[in-house]
Structures are given as C-alpha cells and as structure tokens.
Amino acid sequence: MKAIFLCGFMGCGKSTVGELVARQLKLPLIDTDAYLVEQEGRSIPEIFAQDGEPYFRKIEAEAIRTLCGTQAVIACGGGAMLNPDSAAAARKEGVVVLLDESFDTCYRRIKGDTNRPIVQRSTKEELEQLFQKRAAVYRANASCVVAGGVSPRKMAERVIAAAQEA
Template sequence: MTVFLCGFMGCGKTTVGKLAAKKLGCGFCDTDDLIVDDQKMSIPDIFAQKGEPYFRRVEADIVKSVCGKAAVVACGGGAMLNPDTAKAASEAGVVVFLDADFETCYERICNDKNRPIAASSSKEELRERFNTRRVLYIEHSDVQIDCGGSPIETAEKIADAVKKYR
C-alpha cells in the first residue's frame, strides 16, 4: 500500500515520513526530490522558469507515478489540493494529513529559499494560505494526524493509523 503524507509546508512530512516508512517496513520517497530529479532543475528554478501551473502538472504526474508502490510518500504542500491527484492517491492507498499548527510550520519555512511560495509571501499571506489549504487537506485525506508530539510519536501515530486503515 502507498501512504501519501500531505500537509502544509514545514509540517514534517519528510522527517516523519522517513521514520514511518521504517516502522511500516517499506520504502520512502519525497515528491519534491522526484520532481527535481525528473526536471533536472531545482524547485525555485522550475517556478521561475516555467511557473507554478507547470510545476503543479509535473507534481500531479509524479504523485500518480508512485501510486501502488509499497512506500511512504511525502507529497509537496500543494499536491493533494488537486482533487484528481487526491482521488488517485486515495484509490492507490491512504492519504494522511499531518496537521501541524501554523506557527510551527512558519518557523520551519520562513527563511527557506528552496520554497518559492514561502520565500515570496509575507507571514500573513502564508497564514491565509495555510487556513485555506487546511480545509482542503481535511477534505482530501483519509486520515488526520495531530503533529503536536515529537517526530517519533507522529511516525508511530501514522504507522498505527495505516495498520488500522488496511
């Protein structure tokens, strides 16, 4: 089964995803890394040279390409906002929303130049995006996990939820 992790930038998808994959005895991948490998350019360069709509199309294709793999997949913050992508992911496995609070996410992303949306947005713009996206993450996910604990605790919650979901 494929486990797709979704949530806002900085919620911990990559960090806890690696830990959850170990607990579940499966592989791990990050869609942002797969996009960089596929496009042979950084995410900021993709945004600058080809635009966000192009990036989102590539992202949707990458998510669909990992459907059916025995892996935990850390999806970019915008991947599961696309209803078709979310549906494909849900049909191939389970979509887990990592629900972290805005301040935690903001602290992690505010100076990250590798996140074009974070780098070009004010804190209030990011808070508005966070609030809008959170509703969609809930709508497009099968399981919601509170990320208030440590990464190990969150990974255990993911593993437990996935085992019950099967």
Template sequence: MTKTVFLCGFMGCGKSTVGKVAAKMLGMEMVDLDEYIEQQEKASIPVIFSTKGEQYFRSCEKKAIGQFEGRCAVVATGGGAMLSRENYEAAKKAGTVIFIDTDFETCYSRIKDDPHRPIAYNSTKQQLKDRFEQRRKLYQQHSDLTVDGSLSPAQIAAEIKQAAAGQMI
C-alpha cells in the same frame, strides 16, 4: 496488500521528517515528492517555478503521484500537492492520504527564510497565514486520516503505523 502512504500538510508541518521515521517503522521506501520531481525534471523546484511556472510544477506533481500506484512507499508530498481533488483521487487510488495537522506558528518558524520554498520565500507572514487557513480545509477534505502535528516525529509515525495496520496499507 501494502499500499503507498501519502503524507500531506502545509509547508514545514513535518512531512519529510515524519516520512523517514514512518517508512522505517513500516519497512517501506521513503520518497520526498519534490525531490522525485526534481530528479524527473532535472531542475530544482525554484528553477521549475521561475522558468516554467507553478501550473507546470502542479502538472508534474499530478503525474508523479500517479506513478506510485502499486509501490510500497511513504511519500512526503509538497504543501500544494493535495489541494487538487484530482491529485487526492490519484493518491487515494494508490494508497492512503494522511494529513499532518501542525499549527501555523510551528510551520512558519520552519519555512520563513527557506529559499528552496518559493511560495514561502516570496510571501509575507500574513500571506502565508491566509494560505495556511485556506489549505487546511482542503487537506482535511483530501485526506483519509488526520494526525496531530504537535506530537514528536516518532509519535506521529507510530500513529501512522497503527492506522496502516487498521487500514491494511
């Protein structure tokens, strides 16, 4: 039985890039959860944050995660999606949650000037590092498997494929 694979981790850890490679290796659909929400809401993430707030966006994430039960997909979640135990449980019900554990400096170099990431764009480096350290613990708690984010996207995808074979994803 094939299940959805949810990729989690800090902003810039490589979820979308790895997701594309893993989806191809597994013969599954690739979905970027933020893009999926933008399509559902007919608004960009920055617009959703500025007009409706982060809490509304998080409720959209929760709803979207639940819509992947029974689908054969690799889903790259947003950086905050798996912070909630409720979201993790919904994702776990639909499939497997994999944490891409990438170091802060690598993530920061990828996100520091990106206006499409409202939290990153409006935070100092120290604020982001504090957020990274707090979130990392939750990613570890709210995932079924951790993969080393310092590997290449192809190597990470191969680990995900191997884990998928072992877990009957």
C-alpha cells in the same frame, strides 16, 4: 501494505516523519519534491522561475498518479493534494494521511527556506492565509488525520497506527 501518502502544509513534518515511518515499516521513502527535482534535472525554485507554478502543479500531479500503487511512504509536496484527481487517485491506491500541525510550528520551520518559492515571495500573513485556505482541502482529501504538536517519533507512531486502521 498500500502506499502511505503524507500530506499537509509546508513544514508540517512530511519528510522527517516520512523517514521514520518508512524505516519502521521497512518501505522506501519517496519525497515528491526530490522526485521532481530528479525528473526535471533542476531545483524547485528553477522550475517555478522558468515555467511557473501551474507547470509545477501539473508535474506534481503526474508524479502522484505515477507513484500510486507503489509500496512506499510518499512525502507529498504541500500542494500535491490540492489537485482533486491526484488526491482521489492517492486515496484509491493508498492511504492519505494529513499531518495536522499548527501554522506557528510550520512557519517556524519554513521561514527563510530559500528552496521554497512560495515562502520566499510571501509574508507571514499571506502564508497563514494560504495555510487556512489549504486546511479544508487537506482534510477533505485525507483518508485520516494525525494531530501534531508531538515529537516526530510520536507522530510517526500515530501515522503507522492510522494507516493500519484506514
């Protein structure tokens, strides 16, 4: 099976669902945020503070391209599929699955998360605008879309079925 790239807004369940999918398919789970922290030797808030968001997006895009061709479940950061080149590479080498969760669910999960610089510096309204803006890009770059509003276990089942059909 090709790599499964999970994409979607912050808090949509990429890491949680990814863990369940990886376990069921007996594949490694690679969380791109954790991967970047390991590569850089510093936290995401430190990367943002020291080098800015453009630098973070650059290394995030490089990570996606590096991970293409890996037999793994890859939980992408919320902005990873915003880069058209990275998204195209991921679709070519694997299956990009959008976890289509509601803004309210995502917000409930991410509000107050100090490891998310964008959340820390944004109001709920600004995050909702970002959510709306990114939604179309996620859809355009996804190989398939899995509807949210269900348990992580049910979402994982849907991801596996969608990835096998794609």
